[in-house]
Amino acid sequence: MTAGENPDGAWQLTAELKPKGPDAAAAGGSGPAGADPAxxxxxxxxxxxxxxxxxxxxxxxxxxxxxxxxxxxxxxxxxxxxxxxxxxxxxxxxxxxxxxxxxxxxxxxxxxxxxxxxxxxxxxxxxxxxxxxxxxxxxxxxxxxxxxxxxxxxxxxxxxxxxxxxxxxxxxxxxxxxxxxxxxxxxxxxxxxxxxxxxxxxxxxxxxxxxxxxxxxxxxxxxxxxxxxxxxxxxxxxxxxxxxxxxxxxxxxxxxxSPDDDSGDGGGGGGASAPSIGELVRSDTPAGDALWSQLGLDDCQADPAAARIAVVVASGKGTDADPYVVSTLPTATCRAATFTVVDDVARVSVPEQLSIDYEPAEATQSP
Known part of the structure; x- marks a missing residue:
């Protein structure tokens, strides 16, 4: 605030208002100077x-x-x-x-x-x-x-x-x-x-x-x-x-x-999980006749009138994706051969293992 005399001889009072500075604001606040809340x-x-x-x-x-x-x-x-x-x-x-x-x-x-x-x-x-x-x-x-x-x-x-x-x-x-x-x-x-x-x-x-x-x-x-x-x-x-x-x-x-492994169907065409003795039966188709003639399987038949032979079945299901893997049983007239075959050419049957439970009859003394 200042006071002064103007040229006419009259006194004039003026006041300069300034905003509160940082120091004054800090002094008037409750917190420490310069400490703004985060x-x-x-x-x-x-x-x-x-x-x-x-x-x-x-x-x-x-x-x-x-x-x-x-x-x-x-x-x-x-x-x-x-x-x-x-x-x-x-x-x-x-x-x-x-x-x-x-x-x-x-x-x-x-x-x-x-x-x-x-x-x-x-x-x-x-x-x-x-x-x-x-x-x-x-x-x-x-x-x-x-x-x-x-x-x-x-x-x-x-x-x-x-x-x-x-x-x-x-x-x-x-x-x-x-x-x-x-x-x-x-x-x-x-x-x-x-x-x-x-x-x-x-x-x-x-x-x-x-x-x-x-x-x-x-x-x-x-x-x-x-x-x-x-x-x-x-x-x-x-x-x-x-x-x-x-x-x-x-x-x-x-x-x-866990593939779905089917066991044999008892009479025809079941897959084998381990090598086992089975029977290979020729189908009455040109493919079956060609298989029998090219491998000479007639010599392996036990009965010349029946087109079936004993074989060892290693694996397979008889499908195109998983054919049977079989081997002939060598004899004096049958040579050893291992080949694959599907159900359309010949049927493979593997005997199932069955368990028979029975109770023995009680012995009775005859009079």
Whole structure:
């Protein structure tokens, strides 16, 4: 505050108002000087959440790839002819597991996808939370998000207007000081108006700074709110998809790890798990006749009138994918030969081992 005498001899009292500086603000506050409260790291929290989901999906994908790929590498020799139900079940279970993995990855992608928020496109649930707790989210003079937005727009307009006013007052002061002998009263009046405009501008900018900080906090929190809400909403779906994927992978492995091995059918054409003595019966087809003539199997027949010989059955099921592997029993007239044969050419029968349970009759003494 200064006092001075103008050229007319009258005294003039002027006061210069200045915004509170950092030191004064620190002195007037309750905390230590220069210690600003740390803002919540919502961006870091959102990044951590997305990183957790990313690594979880990567682990599921690696385990799923290992489980489903292992079936193709370690599966025994299967054919659609002999193992139709087994391969069909494995296909269905494996497809269900793949669908489960796909749903899990889709849900995770929705969480990992970044979303850009502005005050005009905040989630409805987030806006409801803000309006329900305005003292936690908003400045003290804003009761709802709509009130906050209206005040923010007004402060932005006022900050622009007072910045222009300060520029005008600076030009007026420069014009008053331009003459060789400036008018002291005009210069003092211009300085006073400039000080008033500067105080107004600084006051509006400080208020705008508070509102801008709140805006950044709201947007940062929205960046965490969105994936967190989607995770809470889609958690059950992800859990169910994970269970389906795990069950599909395990079932797929079990179905392919245990081929359906049929035992013999008693009278015709059963597969043998170990070498055993069986009987090879020629079919009445050109292929059967060619087999008998080219290998000279007539010499191996016990009965020249019956086209059947004794053979050792090593393995096979009699199909094109898994033919029988048989060997003749060498004799004086039958030479040893090992060959493969299918049911269309000749039938192989392997006797089954049967267990007979009986109770011995009680001995009675004759009179």
């Amino acid at each position: 803002a919540p790291a919502w961006d870091d929290a959102a990044d951590d959440l997305r990183a957790t989901v990313k690594w979880m999906v990567a682990a599921f994908a690696a385990v799923g790839a290992a489980m489903f790929a292992k079936g193709f590498v370690t599966t025994p020799k299967l054919s659609w002819t002999d193992d139709t139900w087994q391969l069909s079940a494995a296909w269905v279970v494996g497809a269900a597991g793949v669908v489960g993995v796909g749903v899990l990855i889709y849900q995770a992608v929705q969480l990992l996808r970044p979303t850009a928020f502005e005050l005009g496109n905040l989630p409805a649930t987030y806006i409801a939370e803000i309006n329900a707790n305005p003292r936690f989210y908003l400045p003290s003079d804003a009761g709802t998000l709509a009130d906050y937005l209206a005040t923010l727009r007004a402060l932005r307009a006022a900050a622009t207007r007072w910045s222009r006013e300060v520029a005008v007052r600076q030009q007026a002061l420069a014009a008053a000081q331009k003459p060789a002998r400036p008018d002291a009263a005009a210069v003092a009046a211009a300085e006073l108006e400039l000080s008033r405009a500067t105080v107004r501008r600084d006051s509006v900018q400080q208020a705008l700074g508070v509102y801008s900080t709140v805006r950044e906090t709201l947007l940062d929190r929205a960046g965490y709110w969105a994936p967190d809400t989607r995770l809470n909403r889609g958690g059950r779906i992800m859990l169910a998809a994970g269970i389906v994927a795990a069950a599909g992978g395990i079932g797929y492995q079990l179905l392919l790890a």
